[in-house]
Amino acid sequence: xxxxxxxxxHRELAAEIVRFTRRSTRHYKRxxxxxxxxxxxVYSWGLGIGVSLTIAASFVLALRNEIAHRxxxxxxxxGEQWLVLPEPVLWTAxxxxxxxxxxxxxxxxxxxxxxxxxxxxxxxxxxxRRPMVLPPFLxxxxxxxxxxxxxxLPFSMVTAVGRAPLDHVLASLTFGLAAAIAVILxxxxxxxxxxxxxxxxxxxxxxxxxxxxxxxxxxxxVLPALTSSGWPTALVAVAAVGLLAVxxxxxxxxxxxxxxxxxxxxxxxxxxLFMMDSNEVLRALGGTRKRVDGGRAARYxxxxxxxxxxxxxxxxxxxxxxxxxxxxxxxxWLAACITILLVEGGLPExxxxxxxxxxxxxxxxxxxxxxxxxxxVPELDAMLPLHQALVRTSxxxxxxxxxxxxxxxxxxxxxxxxxxxxxxxxxxxxxGVGMGAGTLRAATRTPPDWTAPPVETPFGPVPRAQLGSLxxxxxxxxxxxxxxxxxxxxxxxxxxxxxxxxxFSAGIFLLVVLTRPKRS
Amino acid sequence: xxxxxxxxxxxxxxxxxxxxxxxxxxxxxxEVLGIVGVNGAGKSTxxxxxxxxQAALAGDVKVHGLLIDPDAVPFRRQVSAxxxxxxxxxxxxxxxxxxxxxxGHSLNDPEARVEEELEFFGLMVRSHAxxxxxxxxxxxxxxxxxxxxRPSSLLILDEPEQRLDPQMRVxxxxxxxxxxxxxxxxxxxxxxxxxxxxxxxxxxxxxxxxREFDPEQGASIIAGx
Numbered sequence: 001x002x003x004x005x006x007x008x009x010h011r012e013l014a015a016e017i018v019r020f021t022r023r024s025t026r027h028y029k030r031x032x033x034x035x036x037x038x039x040x041x042v043y044s045w046g047l048g049i050g051v052s053l054t055i056a057a058s059f060v061l062a063l064r065n066e067i068a069h070r071x072x073x074x075x076x077x078x079g080e081q082w083l084v085l086p087e088p089v090l091w092t093a094x095x096x097x098x099x100x101x102x103x104x105x106x107x108x109x110x111x112x113x114x115x116x117x118x119x120x121x122x123x124x125x126x127x128x129r130r131p132m133v134l135p136p137f138l139x140x141x142x143x144x145x146x147x148x149x150x151x152x153l154p155f156s157m158v159t160a161v162g163r164a165p166l167d168h169v170l171a172s173l174t175f176g177l178a179a180a181i182a183v184i185l186x187x188x189x190x191x192x193x194x195x196x197x198x199x200x201x202x203x204x205x206x207x208x209x210x211x212x213x214x215x216x217x218x219x220x221x222v223l224p225a226l227t228s229s230g231w232p233t234a235l236v237a238v239a240a241v242g243l244l245a246v247x248x249x250x251x252x253x254x255x256x257x258x259x260x261x262x263x264x265x266x267x268x269x270x271x272x273l274f275m276m277d278s279n280e281v282l283r284a285l286g287g288t289r290k291r292v293d294g295g296r297a298a299r300y301x302x303x304x305x306x307x308x309x310x311x312x313x314x315x316x317x318x319x320x321x322x323x324x325x326x327x328x329x330x331x332x333w334l335a336a337c338i339t340i341l342l343v344e345g346g347l348p349e350x351x352x353x354x355x356x357x358x359x360x361x362x363x364x365x366x367x368x369x370x371x372x373x374x375x376x377v378p379e380l381d382a383m384l385p386l387h388q389a390l391v392r393t394s395x396x397x398x399x400x401x402x403x404x405x406x407x408x409x410x411x412x413x414x415x416x417x418x419x420x421x422x423x424x425x426x427x428x429x430x431x432g433v434g435m436g437a438g439t440l441r442a443a444t445r446t447p448p449d450w451t452a453p454p455v456e457t458p459f460g461p462v463p464r465a466q467l468g469s470l471x472x473x474x475x476x477x478x479x480x481x482x483x484x485x486x487x488x489x490x491x492x493x494x495x496x497x498x499x500x501x502x503x504f505s506a507g508i509f510l511l512v513v514l515t516r517p518k519r520s
Numbered sequence: 521x522x523x524x525x526x527x528x529x530x531x532x533x534x535x536x537x538x539x540x541x542x543x544x545x546x547x548x549x550x551e552v553l554g555i556v557g558v559n560g561a562g563k564s565t566x567x568x569x570x571x572x573x574q575a576a577l578a579g580d581v582k583v584h585g586l587l588i589d590p591d592a593v594p595f596r597r598q599v600s601a602x603x604x605x606x607x608x609x610x611x612x613x614x615x616x617x618x619x620x621x622x623x624g625h626s627l628n629d630p631e632a633r634v635e636e637e638l639e640f641f642g643l644m645v646r647s648h649a650x651x652x653x654x655x656x657x658x659x660x661x662x663x664x665x666x667x668x669x670r671p672s673s674l675l676i677l678d679e680p681e682q683r684l685d686p687q688m689r690v691x692x693x694x695x696x697x698x699x700x701x702x703x704x705x706x707x708x709x710x711x712x713x714x715x716x717x718x719x720x721x722x723x724x725x726x727x728x729x730x731r732e733f734d735p736e737q738g739a740s741i742i743a744g745x
Binding site: 010013014016017020021024025027028029116117118119120121122123124125126127128253255256257 | 607612616624
């Protein structure tokens with residue numbers, strides 16, 4: 001065969017092909033969109049962004065004032081702060097977590113990728129692939145950096161009240177550059193793990209790659225807090241440029257199947273986001289490697305089961321054990337809740353309660369894999385001679401048990417911290433049942449129908465149908481936590497709260513299993 | 521005639537599970553290897569593995585004596601593969617898609633070559649249409665045109681007869697035979713006995729055990745006799 005050809009002539013040819021495709025695409029799009037439509041698009045986007053920014057800014061300023069006021073007083077939902085975490089430790093941990101999320105997300109989406117058409121028509125050409133994958137990758141790096149810097153600015157204003165305005169800007173720039181590094185590190189993993197040319201065949205395995213990336217991001221997470229001078233920003237900028245200098249010349253060496261995989265995930269996730277279908281987003285990002293064997297709990301499943309209900313429950317239990325992610329995310333959310341409570345000075349009580357609700361919703365959402373998968377094939381529910389309510393009961397059993405255990409663990413820790421009396425553990429366990437049931441309701445959420453007209457209210461038109469669709473599942477998950485939050489706010493558990501919690505959870509459970517899911 | 525494709529002890533499948541027996545085959549320049557079998561036997565998986573679209577579970581595949589690497593430029597230059605991937609740039613016309621391939625393979629006078637292929641595949645009147653506006657058969661013709669417009673020493677076709685009318689199937693058979701006469705090797709996965717008889721030099725029947733037959737026997741197996 002022929003020798004490997006990466007001559008400038010072939011690189012120029014590849015660049016010409018990319019230009020040709022993009023030029024044709026631009027020409028085609030322009031021919032389909034009138035100036036009037038463009039003006040309406042720009043106007044509505046501008047208006048939307050302006051309103052969103054105004055709301056966000058007023059919220060941030062209100063929270064900032066609350067925190068500034070709060071710092072001089074005492075008060076928290078916990079009574080015994082036997083461990084005081086310095087505030088910078090918490091914010092550095094949050095920054096680190098955000099950088100890890102960016103890096104993991106970038107790795108799932110490529111970051112170097114091609115879409116379906118590009119994979120069929122570009123990747124098969126005998127030319128250097130760098131001009132095909134590099135410009136979109138650089139755009140992703142730049143956009144991620146800019147977006148992260150903008151998002152970090154309010155975070156910096158809320159978490160460092162005494163910082164000067166210029167320091168806030170520097171901290172935001174530092175974080176933006178760190179986010180860009182997170183994306184570049186994901187690209188390095190793509191090169192080093194997949195490609196045999198950078199560091200030798202599979203020398204940098206996926207686990208080692210992730211560990212190295214995490215270590216670099218941990219160092220980056222510390223820097224936005226050190227803004228007394230410009231050197232942290234300069235340091236991160238130099239690191240970003242250095243890493244880019246490693247990635248850019250090798251961009252064409254990422255293997256084709258890896259480019260296609262990233263493009264497929266990005267396309268699926270992007271389309272789901274556009275349709276505001278959160279279940280589909282989770283399905284897109286939660287894709288795992290195919291297994292030829294079933295995996296965990298094969299022996300348990302192999303035992304004889306009497307009756308269709310027991311058989312179905314066993315199938316749902318085994319599916320839950322096989323499809324759900326490892327226990328790390330629920331443990332991390334648990335740790336996050338406790339860390340927020342132990343931080344020096346403390347967040348306002350409502351913010352602490354909000355963190356508990358967010359952590360609960362995120363954990364519950366993570367436990368809904370089986371329900372989300374089975375919701376795609378409604379015929380599965382009709383396979384056994386069972387009433388649909390029994391099928392839904394079986395499906396929601398494991399999420400309820402798992403959430404009950406998680407909430408009981410959280411409540412136990414809160415009791416240890418003096419948030420309330422031990423009865424809170426029972427309330428937490430009961431709340432978990434309702435929250436677990438919410439996962440099934442969320443899994444059968446239909447994409448919002450944006451053609452439905454908004455409903456007129458005294459506050460103006462409200463897209464009630466669309467909001468109802470978006471909040472389906474989340475509504476009952478949050479509702480299930482309300483009695484628990486009341487108990488935490490009061491600092492003790494009245495008997496009435498236990499009774500209300502029991503009624504809420506039982507009602508939610510019954511509502512979920514007795515309601516037929518909507519079909520789009 | 522030199523050897524173009526060698527598959528030795530090739531085991532194909534998904535997630536570690538083989539879908540058919542071990543495949544060993546050699547295709548020389550000027551030969552057409554037909555691959556037949558019942559639905560789900562693993563024909564397309566064999567073709568996809570040889571084209572480097574998915575990893576082999578075991579065994580080696582060599583093209584011109586080198587292990588296949590779909591990311592290597594020489595492999596992409598030598599191997600043309602047409603699968604049933606209905607993926608197109610939504611904004612490029614039929615002509616522009618073919619022009620992209622012609623330019624990407626540095627053909628002399630790409631515009632003229634594109635005209636020839638449009639004529640052959642009966643796409644001239646639809647040459648300024650975007651693929652979304654084509655019928656499924658016309659999209660299939662476009663994919664085949666893209667696979668045949670470019671030079672290649674190994675042509676892999678996965679059920680190319682699908683969605684084509686009988687007239688086009690005959691024309692395609694002639695085109696495949698012409699490719700072989702010009703010194704190219706062809707791996708043809710098909711369910712069409714006529715196409716197999718018109719083109720193939722040898723035939724592999726994919727099953728739990730992969731066996732080699734002459735094209736007549738292969739055609740009988742497809743026909744179910």
